[in-house]
Amino acid sequence: QVQLVESGGGLVQAGGSLRLSCAASGIILRPNIIGWYRQALGKQRVLVADISSDGTTNYADSVKGRFTISRDNAKNTVYLQMNSLKPEDTAVYYCKMVLISTYQYWGQGTQVTVSS
Numbered sequence: 001q002v003q004l005v006e007s008g009g010g011l012v013q014a015g016g017s018l019r020l021s022c023a024a025s026g027i028i029l030r031p032n033i034i035g036w037y038r039q040a041l042g043k044q045r046v047l048v049a050d051i052s053s054d055g056t057t058n059y060a061d062s063v064k065g066r067f068t069i070s071r072d073n074a075k076n077t078v079y080l081q082m083n084s085l086k087p088e089d090t091a092v093y094y095c096k097m098v099l100i101s102t103y104q105y106w107g108q109g110t111q112v113t114v115s116s
Helices: none
Strands: 002-007 010-013 018-026 032-039 046-052 057-059 067-072 077-082 091-099 103-106 110-115
Touching: 002 091, 002 103, 018 032, 018 091, 018 110, 032 077, 046 067, 046 077, 057 067
Parallel strands: 010 110
Antiparallel strands: 002 018, 018 077, 032 046, 032 091, 046 057, 067 077, 091 103, 091 110
């Protein structure tokens, strides 16, 4: 069993920055991929960025150049550095881990609100 705990959300003005953290506990198998997803009110949950256990990253076009995903394998933690935030980045951000392409786990989500 794996548990994911997100933190770092909050309220920020447009142009500001936030850093989200996703801490994983339990049996972490490799290979794995950890991703950040977001769900705005009334919309579907979509991928923001993900990073594999070998460090390969992937970003949604809407956040390229503004967001950076990274991971600390020793701490089983993944970070999402979000810069130049826009009101359209407002959403609940979720962390998801996929283990050996088979097992999926979600965190509880953290709210990010960007005011104009």
